[in-house]
Amino acid sequence: MEELFTRVLHQNSEHGRWELVVGRPDPRLHGFVHGYQGYDESGAPAPVLRQEVPSVRVPLILNFGARWRIADSVAGKADLRDSFVAGLHERSTFVAAEGAARCIQVDFTPVGAHLFFGVPMHELSNRVVDLEDVLKRDRNLVARLEAAPTWGARFALLDAVIASRLRGARRPAPEILWAWHALEHTNGAVRVGTLAAKMGRSRRHLLAGFREHIGVAPKTAARIIRFSRAVGLLERGIRVPFAELARECGYFDQAHMTRDFREFAATTPREFASRVIPGGGVLGRA
Numbered sequence: 094m095e096e097l098f099t100r101v102l103h104q105n106s107e108h109g110r111w112e113l114v115v116g117r118p119d120p121r122l123h124g125f126v127h128g129y130q131g132y133d134e135s136g137a138p139a140p141v142l143r144q145e146v147p148s149v150r151v152p153l154i155l156n157f158g159a160r161w162r163i164a165d166s167v168a169g170k171a172d173l174r175d176s177f178v179a180g181l182h183e184r185s186t187f188v189a190a191e192g193a194a195r196c197i198q199v200d201f202t203p204v205g206a207h208l209f210f211g212v213p214m215h216e217l218s219n220r221v222v223d224l225e226d227v228l229k230r231d232r233n234l235v236a237r238l239e240a241a242p243t244w245g246a247r248f249a250l251l252d253a254v255i256a257s258r259l260r261g262a263r264r265p266a267p268e269i270l271w272a273w274h275a276l277e278h279t280n281g282a283v284r285v286g287t288l289a290a291k292m293g294r295s296r297r298h299l300l301a302g303f304r305e306h307i308g309v310a311p312k313t314a315a316r317i318i319r320f321s322r323a324v325g326l327l328e329r330g331i332r333v334p335f336a337e338l339a340r341e342c343g344y345f346d347q348a349h350m351t352r353d354f355r356e357f358a359a360t361t362p363r364e365f366a367s368r369v370i371p372g373g374g375v376l377g378r379a
Contacts, residue, residue: 100114100115101113101114101115102114102115110134111132111133111134111194112131112132112133113130113131113132114130114131114132114133114244115128115129115130116128116129116130116131116244116245116248117129117248118248118251118252118255119252119256121256122205122252122255122256122259124202124204124205125201125202125204125205125208125209125255125259126199126200126201126202126205126255127150127200127201127202128200129197129198129199129200129247129248129251130197130198130200131196131197131244131247131248132194132195132196132197132198133194133195134158134190134193134194134195140162140189140190140191140192141189141190141376142167142187142188142189142376142377142378143187143188143189143374143375143376143377144185144186144187144358144368144374144375144376144377145179145182145185145186145187145188145374145375146185146320146324146357146358146375147181147182147183147184147185147317147320147321147357148181148317148321148324149181149202149203149277149314149317149318149321150200150201150202151178151179151180151181151200151201151202151203151205151206151214151217151308152178152179152198152199152200152201153176153177153178153198153199153200153201153206153224154174154176154177154178154196154197154198154224155176155196155197155198155199155224155234155235155238156174156175156176156177156195156196156235157195157196157197157235157238157239158190158192158193158194158195158196159190159191159192159193159194159195160173160174160175160190160191161173161174161175161177161188161189161190161191161194162188162189162190162191163177163186163187163188163221164186164187165184165185165186165187166187166359167187167377167378169187171187171189172221173191174221174223175223175224176196176223176224176225176235177221177222177223177224178206178210178217178221178222178224178227179217179220179221179222180206180214180216180217180218180219180220180222180308181203181214181217181218181219181307181308181309181314181317182218182219183219183309183313183317183356183357184219184356184357184359185357185358185359186221187377188377189377197238197247197251199251199255203273203306203307203308204265204270204273204306204307205255205259207265207305207306207307208258208259208262208263208264209255209258209259209262210227210228211229211262212227213304213305214304214305214306214307214308215304215305215308215309217308218308218309230258231254231258234254237250238250238251265302265305265306266302268292268293268294268302269299269302269303269305269306271292272288272292272299272302272303272311273303273306273307273314275288275291276288276311276314276315276318277318280318280319280322280342280343281314281315281316281317281318281319281343282315282319282343283315285299285311285312285315288311299311316353316357317357319342319343319344319353320342320353320354320357322341322342322343323338323339323342323344323350323353323354323362324358324365326338326341326342327362327365327366327369328369328374328375330369332366335347335350335351335362335363338350338362350362
C-alpha cells in the first residue's frame with residue numbers, strides 16, 4: 094500500500110518523547126475527514142495532561158496503548174476510555190494516558206462523523222462515547238489497524254473503511270450542507286437569520302438540521318469556528334498582538350475574543366498560548 098503520510102513530527106523534551114505521523118486522507122473523503130494522526134509515545138517522565146478545547150473537528154481515537162483519563166477540569170474526576178469518539182464540545186476537556194500512549198486519531202468533519210457513525214450528532218455533543226457503543230459494524234477495526242505493518246498501511250485501511258461506510262449513508266439535505274459550508278467559509282461571520290433567509294427556510298428548520306447533522310446550534314457552531322481559528326494560529330506558533338489576532342479571526346475586538354477564550358478554554362489567550370507545545374497540543378497545566 095502507498096505510504097500516505099505527509100509529515101512526521103518528533104518531540105523530545107522535559108514533557109517526554111513521542112512521534113506524530115500526520116496522514117492525508119484519500120481526496121474522495123474531502124469534506125468528511127480532515128486528517129489522520131498516528132501517535133506513539135516512547136517515554137514520558139509522567140503522563141502528559143493536555144487540554145482539548147472546542148473545535149469543529151470530531152475526533153475518533155483508535156487505541157493501541159494505555160487507556161485515556163478524561164476529565165472536565167484539571168482536578169476533576171476522570172473517566173477511563175480505550176477507543177472513543179468525542180462530539181462537538183462547548184467546554185474544554187483534559188486528557189492524559191495512564192501509561193505509554195499509542196493510537197490513531199481520525200479527525201472527522203461533523204457531517205463526516207454523522208455519515209460514518211449513523212447517529213444524530215446531538216447524541217454525541219458534549220460527550221465522550223466508547224467506540225463499541227457507536228460502531229455497529231467493523232468492530233474488529235482497531236485490531237486490524239494495530240496489525241497493519243506501517244502507519245501508511247493503517248491510513249490506507251482507514252480510507253477504505255470510511256469510504257465504504259460513507260457510500261451507503263444518507264446525505265444531509267443540501268440546504269443544511271450549504272449553511273454549514275457558508276459558516277466555515279466566512280469564519281462564522283454569517284448571521285443565522287441571513288442563512289435561513291437565503292435557504293428560504295425557517296430558523297427552526299435550520300436549527301433542527303444543525304442539531305441532527307452538526308450537533309450544535311448554528312450560532313454556537315459559528316462561535317466555535319471563530320475560536321478554532323484563533324487557537325489554530327496560536328498552536329502554529331504565530332505570535333501577533335492579540336488585538337490583531339482578534340481582528341484576523343473575525344472578532345469585534347480583543348475583549349470579544351477573550352470572552353470566548355474564557356468560556357471555551359477557561360483562560361485568557363495569553364495564558365493559553367504559554368502552554369502550547371509545538372506539534373504536541375496544549376498542556377493542561379503550566
